[in-house]
Amino acid sequence: MSVVLAAEHLTKTFVSQGRENYTAVDDVSFSVESGEKLGIIGESGSGKTTVVNMITRLLDVSSGTIRLDGEDITLKKGKELKEVYKKMQMVFQTPTESFDPRRKLGDGIAESLINYGMKKKEAMVKAGQLLELCGLEKEYAARYPHEVSGGQCQRAAIARAIAIDPRLLILDEATSALDVTIQKEILELLDKLKTERNMTYLFICHDIALVQQFCDRVLVMHQGKIVEEGTPDEVIRNPKTEYTRRLIESVL
């Protein structure tokens, strides 16, 4: 198995005037193998999203290295960074907000294809196919984000993310805003896509039961550090740290 993503000693310190520096992520290292579903759990403020924002280069690192497919992407910019996004795409928590409210879903999905050189007509046809792949009718391409439900919009967001055939999909609380029955459908879709396209997932989530159901391996974050790592069953049945034990005991 090959390593798709490797984070080495990632640290993020937020500096603001008149305040003490705040280290949100403190020396975090981990890797994701090809075809793996890696979960990161932790409570609010534990640094999960900061880790993701650094990996996706939405936030600069304070120190540390990010490697995607063996290539150092920590400091990539502009055109080089654009190449990186061919391999790595994201799905966010609130689908409706991650689409431009004044453009149709189809435009949003086709945008990445057009950016990478596909003709507009061709891209729009592909967008319809992608929607169908994600369980929506291709007519949804002509709808605006506010005209569809949260679950449908999240399907469109997944269609957009897989449009340029990335290897790695980063899902930051991608199912947390959805009803449980819809959540189940989305996870089934992700599993289907994984088998069909050999995808790798980095799945950020605060719902421990969900991570146990979906992921192959899990990292537990607390106060910016990884405090535990293992298969979900291992971590949940035999937590090694006091914090993880408390976290798991709190699940109702």
Next chain:
Amino acid sequence: MTEVIRYEHVDISYKGKRVVHDVSFSVEKGEILGIVGESGSGKSTLIKAAMGLLGKDGLVTRGDIWYKGMDLPDLKPREMRKLCGTELGMIFQTAGSSFCPIRTVRAQLYEFMTEHKKIKADVFENQAEELLEKFGFEDPKRVLDSYPFELSGGMQQRVGIAAAMLLNPKILMADEPTSALDVTVQKQVVEEMLMVRETFGTSIVLVTHNMGVIRAMADKVLILHEGEIMEYGVTEEVFEHPESVYTKKLLAAVPKLRR
């Protein structure tokens, strides 16, 4: 057991569109009723109707909500205002944002009290501190001195519950009280609401989409789907032996932790 509140064949509409249809249930003294449903099922609308919070677009079009011989939807705003707080308490999903951001917790709790009865500042201070202590706050004075945004999300929620209990209402309506919280804090808030029932004998109507919270708290559960009751009964029975197709589908979709 005495019945505290009773919904009889309630229909509720928003802008002429019916969102709740023919809902009947009753809550007894000290009972916790959980109302479960997905987004858009009308669960929040049900408790808003009792509190007179439907806004100008919402209307109870049929049926009655009985409380102490009064039909709540028929009350005049002035009569309703008397009941809100003293008889019917309410907790929202983000209690923090239902506080005023530029005034201290003390000033706001004092205002809640004086709206309904005359009370001297020092008597209030003692009462408030005593109540916050019951809720497990180590330093009640510091909480009272704080502005809402100085408290963590969990603290805000706990202060919100304490604030609702200040006037000792007979019923507490809780709209997703734990949904914005981390699991460890959620557990604490659940325990506190159970403590409220134990200490004050308050009835609680708990609206949530979280089955775990319902299982941990509710005596009875009402499953709502597209404004209609799918199932209504003792929590354990409904969870162990669901009868309606929808309930089965809903319960199957909830991820369960395998320990």
